[in-house]
Amino acid sequence: MGDGISREELQLAARNHGMPLEALAHGITPIGLHYLLVHYDIPVVDPGAWRLRLGGRVELELAWSLDDLRSRDDAVTAPVTMECAGNGRARLEPRPISQPWLLEAVGNAAWTGIPLRNLLDEARVADGAVEVLFTGLDRGVEGGVEQRYARSLPLEVARDGGALLAFAMNGAPLPPQHGFPLRLVVPGWYGMASVKWLGEITVLDAPYDGYQNARAYRLRASEDDPGEPVTRIEPRALMVPPGIPDFLTRRRFVDAGLVQLRGRAWSGHGEIVRVEVSADGGATWREAEPGVPAGPHSWTPWTAAWEAEPGEHELCCRATDASGRTQPAAARWNAGGYANTDVQRIAVTVR
Numbered sequence: 072m073g074d075g076i077s078r079e080e081l082q083l084a085a086r087n088h089g090m091p092l093e094a095l096a097h098g099i100t101p102i103g104l105h106y107l108l109v110h111y112d113i114p115v116v117d118p119g120a121w122r123l124r125l126g127g128r129v130e131l132e133l134a135w136s137l138d139d140l141r142s143r144d145d146a147v148t149a150p151v152t153m154e155c156a157g158n159g160r161a162r163l164e165p166r167p168i169s170q171p172w173l174l175e176a177v178g179n180a181a182w183t184g185i186p187l188r189n190l191l192d193e194a195r196v197a198d199g200a201v202e203v204l205f206t207g208l209d210r211g212v213e214g215g216v217e218q219r220y221a222r223s224l225p226l227e228v229a230r231d232g233g234a235l236l237a238f239a240m241n242g243a244p245l246p247p248q249h250g251f252p253l254r255l256v257v258p259g260w261y262g263m264a265s266v267k268w269l270g271e272i273t274v275l276d277a278p279y280d281g282y283q284n285a286r287a288y289r290l291r292a293s294e295d296d297p298g299e300p301v302t303r304i305e306p307r308a309l310m311v312p313p314g315i316p317d318f319l320t321r322r323r324f325v326d327a328g329l330v331q332l333r334g335r336a337w338s339g340h341g342e343i344v345r346v347e348v349s350a351d352g353g354a355t356w357r358e359a360e361p362g363v364p365a366g367p368h369s370w371t372p373w374t375a376a377w378e379a380e381p382g383e384h385e386l387c388c389r390a391t392d393a394s395g396r397t398q399p400a401a402a403r404w405n406a407g408g409y410a411n412t413d414v415q416r417i418a419v420t421v422r
């Protein structure tokens with residue numbers, strides 16, 4: 072794994088950083104530690120000139136300034152666990168060439184904004200509507216197609232899925248890299264749905280066939296398989312790597328005795344019902360103790376006591392959600408490298 076990382080992959084990895092796994096200790100991820108994924112360039116947006124436009128299959132076309140949105144009295148704040156669909160991609164063999172995430176493309180921020188549903192209701196969605204399209208202000212070329220980053224959601228998800236139009240992150244104005252002045256946050260869905268630098272919302276009467284829905288973000292067995300769309304987050308548990316790291320390999324050194332393992336687990340398919348840990352590379356498992364999440368879309372903290380005996384160990388953890396989904400021992404390959412949730416493995420020397 073990791074062999075032959077190309078200059079292009081390194082270039083992406085240097086722009087788009089992950090959350091260092093020790094930051095799993097923070098229930099709310101500090102802004103600078105939240106992972107970051109930007110397909111093109113971070114746009115520079117003039118907040119005075121900016122407007123959010125809502126049109127398409129609606130009875131009233133509406134527009135709001137940033138002040139309009141910020142001065143409304145229906146803003147809510149919710150902690151939402153966001154994870155990139157490509158998290159785990161660089162663990163696949165062969166490695167699909169894109170942003171080479173290992174395990175760290177996750178964060179849990181407190182987002183403040185207006186429920187999307189309220190704005191859709193004000194514009195009155197017309198008969199025949201099936202999807203809602205969200206178009207960002209960022210532009211680029213991807214797969215040979217020049218585009219603004221844009222993604223659609225099924226109408227029922229847009230209306231009833233708890234989506235927010237967020238203008239603040241952890242109580243501060245959205246920073247440029249996370250979507251200033253306004254972004255969508257879709258709880259439970261992989262990060263690609265949460266369009267940043269939002270410019271327009273368009274209610275559609277036919278499924279969107281643009282690049283980010285029809286070509287990217289599909290689970291494909293091969294490049295020419297049309298595949299299935301990537302939607303909700305598969306369950307995953309991660310642990311704070313215990314002890315201290317070796318600088319280069321990041322192997323851990325832990326003192327013998329009782330070690331309190333801790334981490335977070337999340338899923339977009341239902342609440343976390345079980346977290347298990349293994350100290351022998353997944354040969355035997357035992358139950359960890361899940362705690363209480365800060366909200367319905369916020370990750371679940373967990374702890375597990377480990378009696379560390381001198382020698383070499385491989386620590387693992389895995390989550391199971393209320394839908395019965397769990398994590399595989401071995402990676403599941405697909406051409407885009409999406410939704411790979413094979414269990415975390417941490418090499419530990421106990422001394």
Ligand SMILES: Nc1nc2c(c(=O)[nH]1)N[C@H]1C(S)=C(S)[C@@H](COP(=O)(O)O)O[C@H]1N2
Nearest residue numbers: 106107108110155207220262263265266267
């Ligand atoms: N406009 C726009 N929105 C976007 C993206 C983008 O490149 N442009 N990246 C998406 C992807 S793939 C992810 S995983 C999340 C990352 O959000 P974050 O950088 O705030 O963590 O934003 C999504 N929204």
Ligand SMILES: [Mo]
Nearest residue numbers: 155156262263
């Ligand atoms: Mo992503």
